Amino acid sequence: MDLLPVAPIETLRRRHSQKWRGHPADVLPLPVAEMDFDLAPPIQAALADAVERSDTGYPAPMPALADALARFAGERWSWEIDPTAVTAVTDVGVGVVELLRVLARPGDPVVICPPVYAPFFGWVPEAGGRVHEVPLVDGRLDLAGLQRAFATHPAAFVLCNPHNPVGRVHTREELTELVRLATAYGVPVLSDEIHAPLTLPGAEFTPILTVPGAAEVAISLVSSSKAWNLAGLKCATIVTAAPEMAAVTDRLPPDTPWRVGHFGVLASIAAYDEGAPWLDRLLATLDDRRTLLGDLLAERLPKVSWRPPEATFLAWLDCTAIGAGATPRELFFTKGRVALEPGPRFGAAGSGFVRLNFGTSADILTAAVDRMVSAA
Template identity: 40%
Template sequence: MSAASSQAVPGFDDLDRAWLRARPSVKWHRPAPQVLPAWVADMDFPVPPAVVTALHDTIDRRDLGYPDWPDGSPLRAAFARRMAERYGWAASADRVREQTDLIQCLQLILHLSTDKGDAVAIQTPNYPPFLATLATMGRRAVPIPMKDTDAGWRIDFAALDTAVRDAACKVLVLVNPHNPTGRVLTREELEEIAAIAQRHDLLVISDEIHAELTYSPHQHVPFASLSPEAARRTVTLTSATKAFNLAAIRCAVTHYGPDRLLRLRDMQPPDLYGAISPLGVVATEAAWRDGAAWQRDLLTVLDRNRRRVSEVLEARLPRLRCHAPEATYLAWIDTQPLGLGDTPTERVLKNGGVMLDGGTSFGPEAAAFLRLNFATSQAILEDILTGVTHALEAEAGP
């Protein structure tokens, strides 16, 4: 499929670059004016109309007072409904608690369940704020490297089993769908992990924020839905922010499986970790309730774009390794076969005018990798790919 032959999608492929650059958000505001941004995991698309309408309705009522939520926000029931409808998981609304974002969720769970020096297993490469959280909190990260195979990125289950045993891990941080590789773990793979977690009595913190950005025929399976045993040891973290482009709304949810952990959480001072804004609840509810049509168009665009990234890289730089992601809007590109060293992001910025993420902030094995955000219009993506391939071709030589 070529860019020329694919049909434009209104609302997604008619982005105005002046509008994008005028926004104060970090993605387009931080790079120099001549640089195209494809780095931080924000999409370029406007917020779903249903969310805009819901927020306007709230402001038009001129009521931003304290919400009457004696038993928690409406998100608790909304989350449970969404899990049942999309995945057949009977999550309990009573076990849901609200936080401002996923990183805060992770930090709170680690604070309640571990002490300094405790070992925490985590896939690598991984989302840099998660790795930074472990370092800042003094938890001992036990890397579980993902293996790059001809069939895509895979977990080495024997290595996982050995690592958590030898390091006496208390916790496994599971990112599925995985950022940055885009892997969606199958039910069989998740069951292998569940068996290891049970064998070593691990708490599983399952980040599932990219779940709704999964491409057919792949299917997301919530880790806690595998079995009652898995549910009892799993804390599930998610949000509408990635799947509906609402990063700054500052609203996330945590589903607590372990009884003891939920009791500990509820024993904390109620405002110690802040409180979510009612506007965040309004936006999330509107996205989940009325955003299906917008999300269908979004997935059409992202699926097309991920294929276009693969098509261009295979044609222009066949020595690169880049598996088409099974979820997310992020391509994870290995430049090692080109022999460019450990600063490919700097080279692409300097020689291609494109700002990408990548490097050792994703883990020690990630020095030569690039992460490319393809959640943008057809035309902008073509310019991004032109810049990237031009820079890498120039560096790689014949």
């Protein structure tokens, strides 16, 4: 399959997004989860057409957005979504916070599994809850630890599947056991499935709501924003599959669907309905970059170890063997002029780690590893 090209770095540096504006010009930025590929052509066309029509008013997400998501999920994952059980929401972060505001009383514990996407640590207190950590064990869900935590009756569990930053795609067996525990202890599961379309060759994504019994206890949050690089357009969706969880979304602020971006809705519909061929090229390209990164690390930086991710364009790199005085993030930044995400942002277990974004060209990835080699 033809791999996706990436524009020259001078062109990328003209972007105004966080990735390209967040650092001085001599720094290679590979932190925040944005990709460097051009937008999928059907999305470019949908947005250009909207500008042409001066179609920049308020969003009208339903039913078109829910219908498109349902078609995509059915074809991709054999996941049957009822479009009437889909709620549009500004982004996944807003979705999780608003759902937690419904589920948690002030001070209630909410379970998360670090190392995990750093904002989880902020979303819980933003909604009034208190973080209860059940760390991953060897990169996997600690089901025995979750059982002990669920026995204390937390207000909710926020699952990350696929799991950022370790790139793990939780298996159907693990999710089945998780659903059993959540049901037994009455703990609602909010499943952040934003990285699902980025499941790479070799792994299979299981939407939580396809697990028997999950509908009564779990809510899924999905978005086109990671896989098609649309984070700035602000559109995500909350999906339920049974009255028990629909009762939670019914209590969201009534204006919730109005707070999505109109361009996000249009781009998401184009992504779900016409963006699968481009997505398949993206996955082949990311698979290629994953292999390249593995080869580069093995040859040039063998002290850095990693487990290649099963999903996402994010690599979780164990730098503890480098043993420098500075943290690895500081070392690579100050000496190598390459910006990576510091591991401790993902929780205490991230000490000595960095997260590297390989959603870029082979040239930029190779240059970044070269800079890391000279810094180390």
